[in-house]
Amino acid sequence: MIAPTPPPLLSMRGIVKRFPGVVALGGVELRLSPGEVLALMGENGAGKSTLMKILGGAQLPDEGEILVDGVPVVLSSVREAKRLGIALIHQELMLAPNLDIAGNIFLGNERGRPGLFRTISRSAMNRKAQALVKRVGLNLPVTTPVSALTAGQMQMVEIAKALSVNARIIIMDEPTSSLTAGESEQLFAIVRQLRAEGIGIIYISHRMEEVFALADRVTVLRDGKYVGDVPRAEASHDKIVAMMVGRELSGQYFPSRPARTGSREPVLVVNNLLVRGAPAGVSFTAGRGEIVGFAGLVGAGRTELMEAIFGVTPALGGSMTLEGTPYFPRRPADAIARGVYLAPEDRKRHGLVLPMTIAQNTSLPNVGNYSGWGWLDRATERRVAQAEVTRLRTKTPSIMQKCVNLSGGNQQKVVLGKWLAMSPRVLILDEPTRGIDVGAKAEIYRHMAALADEGFTILMVSSDMEEVIGMSDRVIVMHERRIKGEVPRAGLTQQRIATLMTGRTEEQAA
Amino acid sequence: MRRELGMLMALILMCAGLYFSNPDFLGQSNVLNVTRLVSMLGIYSVGIGFVIITGGIDLSIGSVVGLTGVIIAKMSGTVLEGNSGGMGMSLWLSIPVALAVACLIGLIQGMLITRLDLQPFIVTLGFMLLLRGVSQTLVHGGSISIGDLKIAGLVESGWFNVGGNPILAYPLLIFFVVLILATYALHFTVFGRYIYAIGGNRDAARYSGINVKKVETLAYVISAGLGGVAGVCYASYIKEMTYNVGIAYELYAIAAAVLGGCSLRGGEGTILGIVIGSAVMKVIDNGINMYQFRYTDARQIQRIWRLDNNWTFIIIGGVILVAVILDQVVHIVQAARRTRRAGAAAAAAAPPPPASAPPAVPV
Numbered sequence: 001m002i003a004p005t006p007p008p009l010l011s012m013r014g015i016v017k018r019f020p021g022v023v024a025l026g027g028v029e030l031r032l033s034p035g036e037v038l039a040l041m042g043e044n045g046a047g048k049s050t051l052m053k054i055l056g057g058a059q060l061p062d063e064g065e066i067l068v069d070g071v072p073v074v075l076s077s078v079r080e081a082k083r084l085g086i087a088l089i090h091q092e093l094m095l096a097p098n099l100d101i102a103g104n105i106f107l108g109n110e111r112g113r114p115g116l117f118r119t120i121s122r123s124a125m126n127r128k129a130q131a132l133v134k135r136v137g138l139n140l141p142v143t144t145p146v147s148a149l150t151a152g153q154m155q156m157v158e159i160a161k162a163l164s165v166n167a168r169i170i171i172m173d174e175p176t177s178s179l180t181a182g183e184s185e186q187l188f189a190i191v192r193q194l195r196a197e198g199i200g201i202i203y204i205s206h207r208m209e210e211v212f213a214l215a216d217r218v219t220v221l222r223d224g225k226y227v228g229d230v231p232r233a234e235a236s237h238d239k240i241v242a243m244m245v246g247r248e249l250s251g252q253y254f255p256s257r258p259a260r261t262g263s264r265e266p267v268l269v270v271n272n273l274l275v276r277g278a279p280a281g282v283s284f285t286a287g288r289g290e291i292v293g294f295a296g297l298v299g300a301g302r303t304e305l306m307e308a309i310f311g312v313t314p315a316l317g318g319s320m321t322l323e324g325t326p327y328f329p330r331r332p333a334d335a336i337a338r339g340v341y342l343a344p345e346d347r348k349r350h351g352l353v354l355p356m357t358i359a360q361n362t363s364l365p366n367v368g369n370y371s372g373w374g375w376l377d378r379a380t381e382r383r384v385a386q387a388e389v390t391r392l393r394t395k396t397p398s399i400m401q402k403c404v405n406l407s408g409g410n411q412q413k414v415v416l417g418k419w420l421a422m423s424p425r426v427l428i429l430d431e432p433t434r435g436i437d438v439g440a441k442a443e444i445y446r447h448m449a450a451l452a453d454e455g456f457t458i459l460m461v462s463s464d465m466e467e468v469i470g471m472s473d474r475v476i477v478m479h480e481r482r483i484k485g486e487v488p489r490a491g492l493t494q495q496r497i498a499t500l501m502t503g504r505t506e507e508q509a510a
Numbered sequence: 511m512r513r514e515l516g517m518l519m520a521l522i523l524m525c526a527g528l529y530f531s532n533p534d535f536l537g538q539s540n541v542l543n544v545t546r547l548v549s550m551l552g553i554y555s556v557g558i559g560f561v562i563i564t565g566g567i568d569l570s571i572g573s574v575v576g577l578t579g580v581i582i583a584k585m586s587g588t589v590l591e592g593n594s595g596g597m598g599m600s601l602w603l604s605i606p607v608a609l610a611v612a613c614l615i616g617l618i619q620g621m622l623i624t625r626l627d628l629q630p631f632i633v634t635l636g637f638m639l640l641l642r643g644v645s646q647t648l649v650h651g652g653s654i655s656i657g658d659l660k661i662a663g664l665v666e667s668g669w670f671n672v673g674g675n676p677i678l679a680y681p682l683l684i685f686f687v688v689l690i691l692a693t694y695a696l697h698f699t700v701f702g703r704y705i706y707a708i709g710g711n712r713d714a715a716r717y718s719g720i721n722v723k724k725v726e727t728l729a730y731v732i733s734a735g736l737g738g739v740a741g742v743c744y745a746s747y748i749k750e751m752t753y754n755v756g757i758a759y760e761l762y763a764i765a766a767a768v769l770g771g772c773s774l775r776g777g778e779g780t781i782l783g784i785v786i787g788s789a790v791m792k793v794i795d796n797g798i799n800m801y802q803f804r805y806t807d808a809r810q811i812q813r814i815w816r817l818d819n820n821w822t823f824i825i826i827g828g829v830i831l832v833a834v835i836l837d838q839v840v841h842i843v844q845a846a847r848r849t850r851r852a853g854a855a856a857a858a859a860a861p862p863p864p865a866s867a868p869p870a871v872p873v
């Protein structure tokens with residue numbers, strides 16, 4: 001060393017954050033150098049989101065210090081964080097769909113002529129925006145409304161927005177969770193480019209492959225505590241998982257289920273079902289005790305198909321039978337009455353009433369059934385909820401905890417518990433482990449396997465290839481709202497599914 | 511429960527203050543009058559509470575209150591020359607008809623809002639104006655007296671007469687019945703749970719198999735129905751029905767519900783809170799008349815200073831604003847306390863600025 005080491009771009013020391021009843025962060029360390037990609041990993045509830053909120057200026061830590069360029073700072077507001085060059089890109093993108101790309105990039109930071117109302121200078125904004133958009137590799141006019149963009153393009157707009165305020169620290173929270181493989185690749189290219197420009201990036205992801213492909217260093221949190229810091233060269237899949245869960249995860253991640261040969265008794269038969277917006281009807285059969293995986297790209301029409309089977313948006317034509325009798329739900333209540341349940345993709349919007357307690361959410365679809373004369377049977381409600389919390393090992397101080405205070409994995413367990421309390425015939429799981437940590441994932445897989453073994457039918461929509469291959473007895477691949485092919489368990493390979501997903505038939509690929 | 515508790519304390523303080531300034535505040539006739547007014551406001555505030563907790567709004571309540579009374583007056587009022595009087599029918603017919611009309615109005619509004627996916631604000635605003643106009647045409651822009659009908663005695667009579675005044679006047683009894691039924695429905699039944707679930711997250715409620723449209727429609731029927739019940743009481747209280755009875759009542763009901771802890775975003779609020787909120791509204795109203803300040807002027811003459819009645823709206827509006835501002839300030843103060851603590855910690859940890867630091871350049 002000839003010159004003294006420059007202070008790191010960002011360093012956080014001894015960060016403590018308490019919420020009523022919980023210590024969300026108990027002494028967290030973090031260090032980021034210019035031109036470095038730091039992966040931040042940890043199970044859900046490990047404190048990543050809280051740490052990011054603190055960095056983004058949305059919350060203040062109770063203890064600890066934050067230094068930017070070696071100078072202590074107080075991130076008292078989002079504005080202050082921005083001023084210091086910290087930009088946070090949320091998992092749920094924060095764009096105004098009614099404005100165009102340029103309007104979003106300069107939202108809150110509009111270029112205007114001086115004057116009382118600061119007349120917005122469109123041409124200047126558009127010029128500047130076009131340059132930024134080009135820098136992130138988006139080839140679209142900046143006057144395109146954001147509502148017309150794909151998830152991947154919106155992500156690029158978010159990054160352009162961060163660059164517009166000269167951000168030096170960019171935090172990305174699960175940026176690829178709703179991107180296609182191609183879009184993810186494009187994102188990685190931009191992350192690498194930003195790194196080359198000397199920007200520090202904190203990259204939060206549950207996807208191990210991404211972390212190994214991108215990160216220079218990995219910081220792991222567990223239960224709000226700092227576990228360690230590993231350079232990529234020393235990081236391995238097993239090592240990181242062990243750090244995250246605090247124990248060596250037994251080699252078998254997916255529960256082993258014997259492959260069954262021979263035909264199963266059909267439970268749900270879908271015959272030429274015409275889903276709104278689909279070009280043609282869809283047909284498939286799901287048998288007793290079978291886990292049918294639905295693979296496909298985002299927008300392949302899997303969620304829409306499931307919503308038709310659950311009666312959210314009734315199908316326009318075709319027919320279905322459930323255990324041999326006709327089944328055609330016009331609303332979710334019809335499906336629920338027949339024992340067909342859906343754990344939706346968007347838990348917060350469709351799965352849970354967040355301000356209500358675990359007990360109230362668990363009983364929501366069922367409370368009418370165990371309450372005579374409309375009387376609310378709170379004792380039964382609590383007993384049922386407690387049983388599900390125990391069975392699913394939901395981490396919570398009590399069943400009277402509001403769901404808004406739970407982590408993603410525990411919220412998903414509440415959604416599952418709500419349906420398991422009613423013994424399903426067909427359980428539809430749409431992205432059952434999206435945004436859920438490794439430990440909770442393994443538990444959810446175990447429950448899925450147990451349910452299938454009990455004879456229930458599970459339809460699983462998933463964009464996680466490992467999960468599709470690890471859990472499905474049979475995989476149905478969809479492409480542009482049609483079923484492109486079916487692969488039995490015996491012949492499952494990533495290659496085969498990926499081929500069908502992109503719209504080629506197996507013959508074309510061969 | 512923070513809002514409920516705060517408002518209860520404010521109510522008790524207000525009552526104590528008014529009693530000290532003017533002991534007549536707790537005199538028999540004033541207490542009876544105030545409880546009667548609280549009861550009548552409370553009846554339809556509870557109704558609107560159901561709608562507010564689902565995340566909706568009902569602006570037509572004041573017009574429903576007025577229309578109910580007008581229908582009763584028109585059907586049962588004394589027959590007069592021309593068509594300016596009533597039709598002389600039995601109250602046993604007119605009251606049920608008026609209540610049925612109120613419920614029907616709620617049903618239509620609920621159907622329009624849930625089946626056609628219209629916004630509650632605009633549907634009930636339309637009905638507010640439309641029903642006011644219906645009342646106006648029914649009374650031909652004038653008034654119909656019901657002072658000679660049996661219903662006129664409803665507000666004055668009741669149970670346990672003491673010195674010619676009932677301790678439990680009928681409006682108070684009706685209010686109690688409404689309270690018991692509403693508390694049961696909202697806090698002890700599956701229906702009530704669904705009301706909260708819809709207000710908390712309409713989509714999740716639908717995905718859980720709740721018949722959101724039915725439950726929500728029922729909330730509007732309850733709101734308009736209780737508006738009708740309150741309308742019967744007001745008719746007996748006012749005795750001379752004109753078309754402008756009940757103007758702006760929906761706004762007092764919304765204020766009472768919000769003071770009592772309901773959120774216009776839905777999912778929050780209790781019957782107890784709405785009752786407290788209604789009481790606060792009416793005690794303020796009464797207090798403006800009752801408050802007095804005795805003093806001796808420079809010439810040693812005893813004088814009494816009273817509030818000017820023209821100040822009523824300023825005071826009521828001010829109290830509503832102060833209540834919601836205080837509630838929010840508590841939130842902000844708590845957040846600020848955390849900020850200060852963290853700021854102090856960072857300052858203590860910060861090294862003194864280097865002497866060679868360049869002066870800040872204004873940009």
